[in-house]
Amino acid sequence: MQTLVTGQDDDDYSAAPRARTRQKDTDHKEKIYQYFKGPRAVQLYLKSLQLILQHQVQFLIQDKGLPAEIEIIVRELWCLRIAKLGDKMTEAHDYDSQSQGLTTDASGPESDDDYALLNRKLKLNNTPGLIDCLALCYLGITTLRLDTTPGDICDWTINDKMPYHRAIKYLPKSMKDRLPSGYHAVLDPNSLLNIERFYSVLLDIASSLQKEHGIKWPPLNHPLLLARYIQELALPLELYHATTELARVLDYSLALSESNTGKSRVQHLPEAQLASCLVVCTKLAYPFDRRQRHPQTMGEAAAVALDWEKWLAHVDKSSEGDNEVPRKLTSKELATVQEADIFEMADNQLDEYLDWYQDTFIDQDKHEVDEYRKDLYSWFPIDRDRSAHSPQEQDTESKTQRQLKAVSAVHGTMQPIRIIKDTEGDDVVRPGQHYTYYRNLEELPDHARKFYEMVAKVAGLSLEMLVMAVFFAETAIEKRRKQDQKLATAID
Template identity: 30%
Template sequence: MEYVKRGPCGQDGCRERRYYLQDGVWFCRRGHQQEGRQVEEDPDDFGRRGTIHRVKRVAEEKIQKTYSGRRGYRLFIQAYQLILWKQCHVLVHEKGFPADLEKVVKDLWALRLQSLVDKFDESLDAADSNGSAEIFSSQASAIDAVEDKSPSSSTARKVTDNPLLEESLGLCYLGTLLLRLPVSIGDIYRFAMREELPFVQAIRLVPLEIRDRLTQVYTRALSVQTALSGERLHETVYQLGMMYSREYNITFPPLNVPLMLFQFVRQLALPLEVYSSVRKLQQILDFSFQFPLDKKTSTRALSFPEAQLLALIVVATKLIFPFSKTKGFPISATEPAAQVLDWNVWNAAQKHFEKKSKEKGRLAKGQEVTVNDGHVFHLTGQQMDDYLDWYENTWIDKNRAANPLAPMFPISRMESSSHPAETKPSTKEKEDIEEKIRTVTGGITPAETVPPKHSEGSEGKQNGNSDDEEEEENDDTTPRPGYSYRVYKQESDMPKTARKFYETAANLSGLSLKTLMAAVNRSELKLEKWQEDTRRAEYHGERNVEYTAFRDIEEGDEWGTDSEE
């Protein structure tokens, strides 16, 4: 009889551990029937007894979830490159940019990669492993140190630093600059904020297989952590331009001034006389409208080419159409200042234009990323729905497998509540600008002309003394255009209309009001110095031709401080 060893029997103090099976019932060696141990024999395995052998499972190789070192950095560069290509694709096929833009941006990116080869070239791993210095597990390698280092917020960045997400927008802009396209940084910034150009949560464009292999540091680098400002984008473009100039001796051309200037003047609904005045101011102040080749600049604001252009537009506008109540009287009707711009009409037209660009009761496109917890209490129900729709489309990853219970809790609304699609959004914007221009130009009135006093009876003094004529000319105290020019040192010194004009001009390029004021003040100082040099030259008999050409814009002897609106 075959016995099986188990635990003690326990009946009547029996300590027997050996059991046998009889008719499907277990008994101990001493004949005690075991309760709860009845079994039915399997006829297919009848009479089979023996030792059970268990087969060990084959050890499966653990697959690394994320890549590190040069392999991980190479994957990050490939994901970044995919986002950059997608941005160029949108600009070319959806925004109507020329196809050469993709080639130019590709060349700029190729130069950028030359400084990063040591970080992502996997062939260098073997050379590093054969090195004399051994890296222990408690030490961090150079690549790991780069991964753990968060992007620096300082303005000075090395060429070997990791590319930031906003640098992709900077590369797209530099590509348009090389092609001499009339595109401002403000345009690129608005495309990105309105999600017309992939930027916010751009990592969703990367395939899921690549995202799952990226470390958290690289995942964060491909996502927007803080809202991008136009000022920071200007600084990013400036740093990229300086890097290409320093490392690869690339000189970027100046702005396409004729088209850019006309575009800004038109968007500000200003008379065309401002265009010619800005061109004269450019010659006087010697503005190049391009990135400076040296690091040391007198004013940081004037380092931005678009800030230079907008500063001259503001100065020319203040000279011809001052904000103060005191107006200058032009000599003839052919001067640029021979017409008066009603700033109240301009202010009302600008507010109407901004109101039409925003749908009534809706959250404006591009403002979703700036919404914080304090804004929630002031949002209407429709605006809250718009924000939640934007959040769903931007942050919820629909490529990943959804939870089986997710259909029971839908987050999308049944009706379509997104902004109504327009076939050509740019067409509506152009029509609104045309309407604003017609409203402003309709309020322009001719200015009163006052000829100089010495012009009367001067024909009868041909044989007279020229010194007497000069003294009589100096006796003319009639205020001329530019007489009431006011320099605003602080924002509190500006009237409401002037502040509105400054803010509108700054928003065209994504600049802050503070930066534009600094650029304007610096330009005014340069213009004042030019006036002093010109008067000194005239005093010594060296009359300046440019000064003569500019007198039809500004005839005042001093920068006025008159009362304002």
């Protein structure tokens, strides 16, 4: 063991100055934070969100064939949406990469059907999120009065390529590196799109733009939408006129608007209004119970009976398509794949899973690939022609043909009901009598639940929202019927 020996320092050098003037290691580099802070971070986040919005609009135009005019409309709506954020981009507050002060519309609890004006104003003063972008796209669709529903948007974000899940991958690396981690979390949601949350943001934006900029949203293009609903659900055409007339009787505007109380509920959603009228008319003309109801004339929609068991069989066959081709897995199923599921997948489903994994988790920045990875990719190439492995994507025409076949098959199973006039008896049960109300999901019988689920899916509503909207419409009808009875009694 060596002993430290000290001696007299002839030059009178002290240890302290020597420690302070020691040369630093040239190989050691001071850590430099690359992410932006404060107003610069907000500006970069909005630019990133705008880039994702551009990808969403291009998806609607190029992949789904929507009119190119939607790009102009969405751009103008985006400018109005971020007009309130000027103060946020100039205020001198700093946020580091772990800041929790970055509030967006992508977080925060709300009630399902109660949106107060004060809360709405506060939320719109915050920075927008990915759901805001989807809502702006739908407002553009509504402005053009297209037959696209929120259900389509939800389905496209789950099963297609509309940017939402892992949307951050659409940003270049230079932008991602400078975004604080709080914004990374906003642009990289770990859950699927919630349709109720979508409507919450949609109503906030639509009401704000209507109040502050005088934008009056047009009503739904109900002729196109009803025709689509009837075809996809294989329902009798007689329901078209009945649904339109019921909406008129209930004074449904079928347009985005705010109630007089300053609060919006599910019955104020135009999509819920139209869907609930269709369900009520279906229950009146073709009830789910097996009780016989005899019309007075052959001209009534209820003059024929709809066999719900056969209807369900034909509709399921139409939605499943060719049984020889394994169905396409949804993003939700792909995200929950377990080891044992791999052994039960068909070849095309394995390709879908590997494609999904590549798109979701593999960094696509080619300029960062080193020589080792280049060699590895050359041995095991992951790029391929996906069009040859996606039969469902080439099945659009056959899907329409299957729907038309289902409509024809369902109509072929409908049987006429015996006509009984008023003079033939007083105890005859008429269409509309013994009407059944369903207040919650547990009360729905099997066929009714399946029908509600299909209507909710095509209209873009959750099952709970549709049940509430239908019950509200039924309550409004009953209230109006009693008012008419009182008026008739008073006149007599």
